[in-house]
Amino acid sequence: MKTKILTTxxxxxxxxxxxxxxxxxxxxxxxxxxxxxDVIKVDINEYNLNYSQLKFNGDTIINxxxxxKLFKHDCSLSGLYYLASMREENKKVYAVYxxxxxxxxxxxxxxxxxxxxxxxxxxxxHYFKVTKIDTIEVGTGKRKRIKLDFDTWIEGIGTxxxxxxxxxxxxxxxxxxxxxxYQKQGGEIIYKTNEWYFNKNECNTSLIEQxxxxxxxxxFITPELLKVETKLSDPNYTFKLFDLNGKLxxxxxxxxxxxxxxxxxxxxxxxxFRLSRNSxxxxxxxxxxx
Numbered sequence: 001m002k003t004k005i006l007t008t009x010x011x012x013x014x015x016x017x018x019x020x021x022x023x024x025x026x027x028x029x030x031x032x033x034x035x036x037x038d039v040i041k042v043d044i045n046e047y048n049l050n051y052s053q054l055k056f057n058g059d060t061i062i063n064x065x066x067x068x069k070l071f072k073h074d075c076s077l078s079g080l081y082y083l084a085s086m087r088e089e090n091k092k093v094y095a096v097y098x099x100x101x102x103x104x105x106x107x108x109x110x111x112x113x114x115x116x117x118x119x120x121x122x123x124x125x126h127y128f129k130v131t132k133i134d135t136i137e138v139g140t141g142k143r144k145r146i147k148l149d150f151d152t153w154i155e156g157i158g159t160x161x162x163x164x165x166x167x168x169x170x171x172x173x174x175x176x177x178x179x180x181x182y183q184k185q186g187g188e189i190i191y192k193t194n195e196w197y198f199n200k201n202e203c204n205t206s207l208i209e210q211x212x213x214x215x216x217x218x219x220f221i222t223p224e225l226l227k228v229e230t231k232l233s234d235p236n237y238t239f240k241l242f243d244l245n246g247k248l249x250x251x252x253x254x255x256x257x258x259x260x261x262x263x264x265x266x267x268x269x270x271x272x273f274r275l276s277r278n279s280x281x282x283x284x285x286x287x288x289x290x
Contacts, residue, residue: 025143025156027107027164028068028088030056032156034164035181037197051075051181051202054164058229060085062096065103070095070165075203081286083165093158095120095165099290106167109155111146119168128168139190157183157191224264226287228254230275237275241287244270263289 038050052075056068067085084095093107104120111117116127132147138154146153151161151168158164162178181199182192192198228239239261241250249271252261266289275283 023141024091024109025138025141026088027093027109027156027158028056028086029156030068031185032056033184034157035183035202036163036178037181037193037199037202038178039197047197049197049199051199053203054083056086062101062103067096073203077286081288086165097165097290098288106165107153107158109144109146109153117148117168120166121169126168139185154191160193224262226261226263228259228261228273228275230283237277240274240276242272242274244272 032055034054036052036054038052040048040050042048053073054070055073056070058069060067060069062085065087067087069085070083071080072083073080082098084097086093086095087103088094091109092105093109094103095106096103105117106120108117111130111133113130113133116129119126119128128148128151130146130148134145134147135142136145136154137143138156143155143157145155148168151159153159153167157180159167160180162169164180179195179197180191180193181197181202182189184190189200192200230237236253236255239250239252239254240248241261241263242248249266250261250263254261268289271287271289273285273287
């Protein structure tokens with residue numbers, strides 16, 4: 001009898017300890033930096049490794065709803081470009097992708113084993129089923145880990161198998177593709193991959209440094225309207241947009257009061273934008289029209 005009571009007490013203490021050590025960690029948080037590696041196989045034992053970083057920076061309003069803006073920095077290039085605006089409510093994460101104006105549910109961290117969630121890719125009708133849920137140590141606490149068909153999520157981190165912004169977008173292929181490298185909080189790595197491509201010095205200039213240096217970004221607030229935000233010393237600039245062949249597509253003067261550019265005539269693709277003042281180039285970046 002004493003043995004049964006002792007066992008019950010120990011089990012209760014263990015469960016209580018785990019409960020007290022677990023607290024839901026939101027994904028949409030300006031305090032994080034995500035690092036990713038795009039692993040591309042070019043030969044039998046040869047790979048190209050392309051690193052990039054993601055970070056939330058600043059707020060925006062879309063359809064009268066508040067979001068955090070998410071930006072990407074390619075480590076081999078300078079500048080940032082806008083990916084999406086995101087928000088989180090009741091453990092569900094929503095995104096409005098660049099070039100769109102309707103939000104999509106991309107994560108639901110309240111799922112349980114047996115539940116399914118549809119891919120947010122409009123061209124994909126595949127449903128992913130939750131096969132296992134457990135917890136892992138991240139930083140100083142525990143996080144829920146959700147395993148689905150062809151994907152794995154961690155609270156506060158997102159998918160491990162592709163960019164955080166694009167969960168459930170594709171099935172695993174023979175190449176590794178995009179995989180998480182690490183996540184930082186306050187400059188410290190709190191989660192990292194155990195794979196061979198881990199690199200804590202993947203960027204010569206980090207995304208945080210990019211943001212603090214210029215905070216110049218261009219992003220779509222509607223499919224036709226491009227917004228330019230800058231914290232450079234002089235707010236009055238000439239905006240020029242070029243295609244990849246160097247052809248000038250749009251030229252417009254912008255200032256604090258009028259910082260939007262109509263680009264409804266653009267075809268889908270990658271473009272280069274440039275801010276200049278008195279013929280002096282002050283910033284060069286890129287945008288993607290979808």
